[in-house]
Amino acid sequence: MSIQTAAGRRASPSSVDRARRARTRRRLRRADLLVMLCWSSVAAAVSLYLAYGGLSEVRDVASAVTALGIITGLAGTDLILVMLVLAARIPLIDRAVGQDRAIAFHRSLGKPALYLILAHGVLLTIGYAMSDGSTVVAETIAFFQGPDLVLSYAGLGLLVLVVVTSVVAVRRRFSYEAWHVIHLLSYVAVLIALPHQLSSGAVLADGTLQRVYWIALYVLAFGSIGVFRFAVPLIRSARHDITVAAVEAIAPGVVSIHLRGRDLGRLQTAGGQYAIWRFWSAKTWWHAHPISFSAVPTATGARITVRDLGRGSSAISRVHPGTRVSIEGPYGIFTDEVRAARRMAVVAAGIGITPVRSLLEGSVLGPGEATVLLRATDASQQYLWQEVSALPSLAGSAVYSMVGPRPPGLATWMSAEALARGVTLTSAFPDLLISDLYVCGPQSWTELVVRDARAAGLPEKQLHVERFDW
Structure with missing residues (x-):
């Protein structure tokens, strides 16, 4: 038996098998490297704090509690930024593990990150109260007198809301649209805590490698989101000029939406991948839908097949020919x-x-x-x-x-x-x-x-x- 290669040549099964094994090893190494980089970033955040004399101020129990509070805050914030990177739909990450597993890893970091941030607030409050000889309640009230710390508490509240609504049992009580809006608050939560992080004493003093590291991590997280979740989809949608060509009913509650566009081959879509689609009609423009390709796209056409599973999918099954469509993707390694x-x-x-x-x-x-x-x-x-x-x-x-x-x-x-x-x-x-x-x-x-x-x-x-x- 022989197998036809993409170039049209015949290849023996053994050579194809060797190529597959080599490709799999490379992909698994990239996946392992991704996990290692995620946890290494947390280690780097804590190590930089220690390298710049983070423990030099520890003289008693109060200062030790305060230092531990700083460490938990740095680790928690680092994990949140890592979560944003994982959710940014970076092509390199998608090719290594696929968006499915990247988002699963993203979700698994949510609770540890929240617990670390909560510990940060509790430990700092206790540490400062012990140093000042005051009570925890009095110290908490004093914190609210600083604008940076007020923003930090607001950010903490938003993070709690995001994590709680991400728990499966709670998440299923929300529509996807409502949950998605709440989840976007995680971006706001991280941003409004930034002034507090950069102004908190000498922890991230100007001119230190620590400050450079954190600014770089913020730029990576929010830059990746800006580029891959906004800029690239806008450019790609404008380039391919996708519209609805026809809507075909194939079963009760199931339709195939035929799309036409320009140079769709440049999407380099592999069979089994999906994209995130936004249909620009009055009833569907406000929500994007992750839907798989039900046929491999040609240079001028593509097809997706949708089942009516809720208000969103029901609305897009009724779009009219000529409706403009935005695309984000393709994504996935189900290929x-x-x-x-x-x-x-x-x-x-x-x-x-x-x-x-x-x-x-x-x-x-x-x-x-x-x-x-x-x-x-x-x-x-x-x-x-x-x-x-x-x-x-x-x-x-x-x-x-x-x-x-x-x-x-x-x-x-x-x-x-x-x-x-x-x-x-x-x-x-x-x-x-x-x-x-x-x-x-x-x-x-x-x-x-x-x-x-x-x-x-x-x-x-x-x-x-x-x-x-x-």
């Missing part, structure tokens, strides 16, 4: 580029078919190299299934379907009928351990597939997930 193994296994459910359809279209596959399992609760959820089965890239590959509800009371991703027949993930994919497994669907369902894959011994580098929650 053929991250394959580490020779074979490909794919499981998709519901509207999760959209990135899977473009993934399979854009993948370089040899005959019989892929096995695809399409999952639906009933026939009404078989979106784009016929298109998937007809893809030229799947010639000689197996495409199966599993239709039916899950059995009540059992934590399984399979239908009751399949479970009764003894179907398992490994029986559906006999070559699972020498395959890359791509999974896309509702989050709770996806987690069950991932659970079974890990239990079967599938290495993490061969597991790829596209999530559809916020």
Whole structure:
């Protein structure tokens, strides 16, 4: 068996496998480096404080508590700035870990950052109160007499609000639009605390490397947001001049939106990626939507497929031809580029078919190299299934379907009928351990597939997930 390369030459499976393994090693090294840089930045913030004599003022318990308060404040602020960098949608980070994992890491830092900032305020108040011989209440009141510290308390309040509303149980009580507006307050919280940080005694004295480090970190965080979340999307949208060409109903509550534009090939979109779209109509201009490409774009056209899952998606399913569209992206590593193994296994459910359809279209596959399992609760959820089965890239590959509800009371991703027949993930994919497994669907369902894959011994580098929650 041989595989057709992008240049049109024939390559042996062994050479392709070596190229995939080398590419995977590079990507994993970049991911490890990213994590190391994030934690190293916190270490650098604390080390610089200590290097500039941060402990030289420690003479008693009160000054020790104060110094500890300063350290927790520096560490917490550093983590918040790191979180902003992770959320800035920097292409280098996206190619290393994908936006999905970058945002997951961003969220995981939220609580530690908040706890450190809270500890900063408490420890400084106690330390200053002990030094002044006053009470904590009196010291807190005294803090509010300084404008910089008033801003700091306001920033702390905003951070508490952002972190609390990011907890899953709380977040689900908000619409995406309301939650997103609240989350933007994190930018304000960091900015209004900056005057306090730069004016707090000699901690960040003018002319020190500490001050240079912190200013550079602020510039990196907010500069990245300004460039990659605002400037680049504006330039890209103007360059490609995207509009709605047609809206096609493919199932009840599901539409494909056909887009036309200029030089869309310059987006360099890989099959399986998504973009963040803003439709400039009266009912949709105020909200951007992360939606996967359901077909690999051509030079003049693209397509996305949307299911009515709420007010936002319902509104964009009713946009009219000619509506102007802004694009941010493409993003994601749910692509053929991250394959580490020779074979490909794919499981998709519901509207999760959209990135899977473009993934399979854009993948370089040899005959019989892929096995695809399409999952639906009933026939009404078989979106784009016929298109998937007809893809030229799947010639000689197996495409199966599993239709039916899950059995009540059992934590399984399979239908009751399949479970009764003894179907398992490994029986559906006999070559699972020498395959890359791509999974896309509702989050709770996806987690069950991932659970079974890990239990079967599938290495993490061969597991790829596209999530559809916020």
